[in-house]
Amino acid sequence: MKPAERMKIPRQAMPEQDAQERAANFNEVNLGFNTAVAFEEAERCLQCKGGKCINGCPVCVDIPAFVTAITEGDLNKAADVLFEANVLPGVTGRVCPQETQCEATCIRGKKSEPVGVGYLERFVADWAREHREDLFEPPAPTGKKVAVVGSGPAGLTCAGELAKKGHKVTIFEALHKPGGVLMYGIPEFRLPKVIVEAEIETLKRRGVEIICDVVIGQTYTIPELMEEEGFDAVYVANGAGLPVFGGIPGENLKGVYSANEFLTRVNLMGAYKFGENDTPVIPAKQVVVVGGGNTAMDGVRTAKRLGAEPATLVYRRAREQMPARVEEVKHAEEEGVQLHLLCNPVEVLGDENGWVRAVRCIKMELGEPDDSGRRRPVPIEGSEFEIPCQVYVVAIGTKANPLLTQTTPGLKVNKWGNIEIDDNNMTSIQGVFAGGDIVRGAATVILAMGDGKDSAASMHEYLMKDA
Numbered sequence: 001m002k003p004a005e006r007m008k009i010p011r012q013a014m015p016e017q018d019a020q021e022r023a024a025n026f027n028e029v030n031l032g033f034n035t036a037v038a039f040e041e042a043e044r045c046l047q048c049k050g051g052k053c054i055n056g057c058p059v060c061v062d063i064p065a066f067v068t069a070i071t072e073g074d075l076n077k078a079a080d081v082l083f084e085a086n087v088l089p090g091v092t093g094r095v096c097p098q099e100t101q102c103e104a105t106c107i108r109g110k111k112s113e114p115v116g117v118g119y120l121e122r123f124v125a126d127w128a129r130e131h132r133e134d135l136f137e138p139p140a141p142t143g144k145k146v147a148v149v150g151s152g153p154a155g156l157t158c159a160g161e162l163a164k165k166g167h168k169v170t171i172f173e174a175l176h177k178p179g180g181v182l183m184y185g186i187p188e189f190r191l192p193k194v195i196v197e198a199e200i201e202t203l204k205r206r207g208v209e210i211i212c213d214v215v216i217g218q219t220y221t222i223p224e225l226m227e228e229e230g231f232d233a234v235y236v237a238n239g240a241g242l243p244v245f246g247g248i249p250g251e252n253l254k255g256v257y258s259a260n261e262f263l264t265r266v267n268l269m270g271a272y273k274f275g276e277n278d279t280p281v282i283p284a285k286q287v288v289v290v291g292g293g294n295t296a297m298d299g300v301r302t303a304k305r306l307g308a309e310p311a312t313l314v315y316r317r318a319r320e321q322m323p324a325r326v327e328e329v330k331h332a333e334e335e336g337v338q339l340h341l342l343c344n345p346v347e348v349l350g351d352e353n354g355w356v357r358a359v360r361c362i363k364m365e366l367g368e369p370d371d372s373g374r375r376r377p378v379p380i381e382g383s384e385f386e387i388p389c390q391v392y393v394v395a396i397g398t399k400a401n402p403l404l405t406q407t408t409p410g411l412k413v414n415k416w417g418n419i420e421i422d423d424n425n426m427t428s429i430q431g432v433f434a435g436g437d438i439v440r441g442a443a444t445v446i447l448a449m450g451d452g453k454d455s456a457a458s459m460h461e462y463l464m465k466d467a
Contacts, residue, residue: 152180
């Protein structure tokens with residue numbers, strides 16, 4: 001097919017659950033392409049020279065190659081190309097912000113909509129999970145042992161890449177299930193747990209061992225892993241899971257949650273199953289979530305599904321400045337979430353029994369740009385108003401938990417508590433590497449995966465230099 005003919009093909013829409021129905025359940029919103037639709041979308045790719053889309057991918061998937069394989073009807077080949085570069089394609093096909101990465105560099109996006117790379121990635125990953133066995137040729141063992149701290153996207157990616165090289169990899173996970181933020185932070189309606197579990201099982205079949213309920217910094221320290229447990233290298237990927245609050249009056253009232261706690265209770269501990277599990281969230285008819293990122297969107301859409309009417313999002317900037325994915329904002333509005341933009345909480349108000357009853361906010365206007373390049377929100381004097389609620393969820397960011405760093409002598413951190421690394425992703429301690437949110441601060445799943453992949457390459461070189 002000639003490029004001019006390909007340009008005539010419109011971007012294929014992702015089938016979705018009906019908005020009113022999905023607002024009351026935790027089933028996945030996006031339903032995925034069928035084979036015919038996936039082939040049609042793949043035909044839109046111009047197969048341009050240079051592959052700029054590859055440079056837009058933090059894990060460097062050969063996007064033109066796997067898309068071409070789809071158009072040729074060779075889904076096995078497409079899966080081979082995809083899995084060669086990405087150990088978690090079923091995850092990234094659902095939660096990766098392709099619109100600001102690979103799709104943002106798509107040539108045809110200059111004149112029309114870019115190729116739906118994320119939708120095709122999801123299609124191939126799901127097809128492979130259902131239609132083919134994990135054909136894996138075990139590499140020759142190197143005799144080297146590596147410990148990975150944390151089973152989130154950075155840790156899983158690093159472990160998978162090192163296992164491909166023949167290293168014996170053990171992941172230590174603090175929680176009772178592996179997956180990190182993929183399991184506790186992202187709701188079922190965006191990322192089903194069966195997808196995460198399937199990708200983790202693939203890594204296990206490839207030799208990666210995962211040990212849960214182990215808190216590095218407490219159960220073991222990093223020096224103990226290396227000196228007593230015999231690990232030749234350690235990769236620290238424990239994320240940045242310490243919640244940040246706004247510092248406003250009333251945040252100690254009953255009914256105030258960090259987004260971490262709220263989503264962990266629902267996602268990993270089954271809090272939405274009232275009467276069945278011992279870790280509920282407080283039932284509330286009115287919920288306010290503060291923040292503008294994907295975590296805030298996850299929180300407010302979860303509250304909606306738990307029965308909040310209304311579920312309200314408060315964000316201090318304008319809609320176009322929200323860091324959340326455009327698709328997530330669209331889905332939230334379709335589901336009936338209320339957006340209070342250009343306003344900011346100044347106080348959480350309580351009743352006589354110490355429970356949240358409302359949030360006092362102040363309206364904002366945009367001033368001069370700040371260090372981020374976005375126009376700074378400025379309070380409008382005398383514009384305070386109240387939003388009634390019984391639950392208030394803070395989703396304005398996270399920072400590094402000091403438990404691990406404070407128990408590791410000689411490990412350098414910056415002023416925010418993030419671990420410092422060199423150009424090879426090694427920390428100030430020989431043989432100890434780090435990546436993901438514990439280094440860069442709270443970011444996306446795919447950026448953490450990119451760190452994990454880069455770190456694995458550096459660690460392999462380090463492990464084999466004297467072999």
